[in-house]
Amino acid sequence: xxxxxxxxxxxxxxxxxxxxxxxxxxxxxxxxxxxxxxxxxxxxxxxxxxxxxxxxxxxxxxxxxxxxxxxxxxxxxxxxxxxxxxxxxxxxxxxxxxxxxxxxxxxxxxxxxxxxxxxxxxxxxxxxxxxxxxxxxxxxxxxxxxxxxxxxxxxxxxxxxxxxxxxxxxxxxxxxxxxxxxxxxxxxxxxxxxxxxxxxxxxxxxxxxxxxxxxxxxxxxxxxxxxxxxxxxxxxxxxxxxxxx
Ligand code: URA
Numbered sequence: 001x002x003x004x005x006x007x008x009x010x011x012x013x014x015x016x017x018x019x020x021x022x023x024x025x026x027x028x029x030x031x032x033x034x035x036x037x038x039x040x041x042x043x044x045x046x047x048x049x050x051x052x053x054x055x056x057x058x059x060x061x062x063x064x065x066x067x068x069x070x071x072x073x074x075x076x077x078x079x080x081x082x083x084x085x086x087x088x089x090x091x092x093x094x095x096x097x098x099x100x101x102x103x104x105x106x107x108x109x110x111x112x113x114x115x116x117x118x119x120x121x122x123x124x125x126x127x128x129x130x131x132x133x134x135x136x137x138x139x140x141x142x143x144x145x146x147x148x149x150x151x152x153x154x155x156x157x158x159x160x161x162x163x164x165x166x167x168x169x170x171x172x173x174x175x176x177x178x179x180x181x182x183x184x185x186x187x188x189x190x191x192x193x194x195x196x197x198x199x200x201x202x203x204x205x206x207x208x209x210x211x212x213x214x215x216x217x218x219x220x221x222x223x224x225x226x227x228x229x230x231x232x233x234x235x236x237x238x239x240x241x242x243x244x245x
Contacts, residue, residue, distance in 0.1 A: 003029065004037035006048060009107040009126055010058045013050070026051050058103045060127040062240045063087065064221070067122045068229035073113040083110055083122055086230050094226070094233035111135055111218075112143070112194050120145075120215035121223040123243065124232070134218060134243050137175065137193040141244060144190045144217040145199055150209040152184040157206045161189070167201045174202065219243040 004018045013021065019037050021027050027034040028049045029041055041048065048055045065083055067073070072080045086092050088105050102108075103126050111123035112135045125131055133139050154160075157179055164173035178190040189199050200210045216223050221242040227233060 001041060001043050002037065003027070003034055003039045003041050003048070006041055006043060006057075007050065007055055009103060010055050011050070012104055014106070021050055060130070061103055061108075061125060062127065062130070062235040063124040063232050064224060064227070064235055064239075065122050065124060065232035066223060066227040066229050067114055067119055069117050069119055071230075072116050073110045073122055075108065075110065080116060083124065084108055087124060087232060092231050094224075094231050114215060115197060115200075115213070118145075118213045118215065119229065121218055121221075122215070123218060123235075130240070135194060139244070140192045141219050142190045142192055142217075143194065143215060144188060146182075146214045146216055147187050147189055147199060147203065147210050148212040149185045149187070149203060150211050151207075153179075153181055153187055153208065154206045157181075157187075157203075157208075160206060161202060165202065165205050167195065167198075167205060170195065174198070177202065220245045 004015060004022070007013055007018045007027070008015055018027075022034050022037050025033055029039065029046050031047070031049075043057060065086060067083055070081065071083050071086065074082050075084050076082060084105060087102070087108065107126040108124050109126065109128065109131050111125060111131045114120070114122055123134065134141050158181065161177040161179040164176055166173050174195070175192055177192075178188075180188040182188060189202075191198060195201070199213055203210050219242055221235075221239055224233065
């Protein structure tokens with residue numbers, strides 16, 4: 001991992017401060033002056049110091065958050081509050097101790113994306129590899145949604161979701177999706193991809209309109225129903241692995 005990234009992930013220094021510290025000869029790797037922010041370090045064995053203080057690996061963190069309507073799934077946004085803003089306010093932690101375990105907010109990434117008006121399970125981490133495994137369509141990690149529709153679901157919708165369909169502006173068909181009809185206007189949908197507005201566009205292709213969308217599971221991990229909208233909590237190791245099954 002790059003030296004500047006490691007320090008950024010495991011301390012409160014900003015990227016600009018880190019670059020200045022390296023330039024001012026305050027950063028050492030195994031007691032040797034670091035010359036460049038991009039130098040590669042071995043996170044398991046190298047000892048990194050800033051002004052003689054050791055920067056310890058704070059480890060990876062995995063959070064689930066119950067996203068409310070009105071928040072965007074991004075780290076920063078000029079127009080709307082983000083899910084990361086909810087994390088930055090420790091009142092939203094399910095238990096007060098959760099917040100103390102967090103690495104710097106700047107190191108957190110949002111796993112995948114939910115539309116501003118979609119609610120439910122969103123994952124947040126500082127582990128880029130895990131983020132990739134959960135989000136990449138080829139890893140076949142299912143995302144499950146409950147959708148409420150404006151009109152009765154078409155008779156052929158289940159078959160069309162299962163076959164895959166061509167969405168406007170896409171050159172490849174969608175991957176097979178499962179549709180479970182719960183009532184004339186509500187259904188559960190399971191998809192492995194995360195194309196832009198995918199569930200809404202799939203229903204639109206059947207002549208219908210999604211009026212409410214809620215994600216309740218990623219892989220085998222279900223949203224903790226004790227989390228009120230806007231609340232979050234840490235995942236344990238078992239739960240982290242459930243997302244990949
Ligand atoms: N599909 C959508 O249309 N919107 C979401 O937020 C997620 C999946």
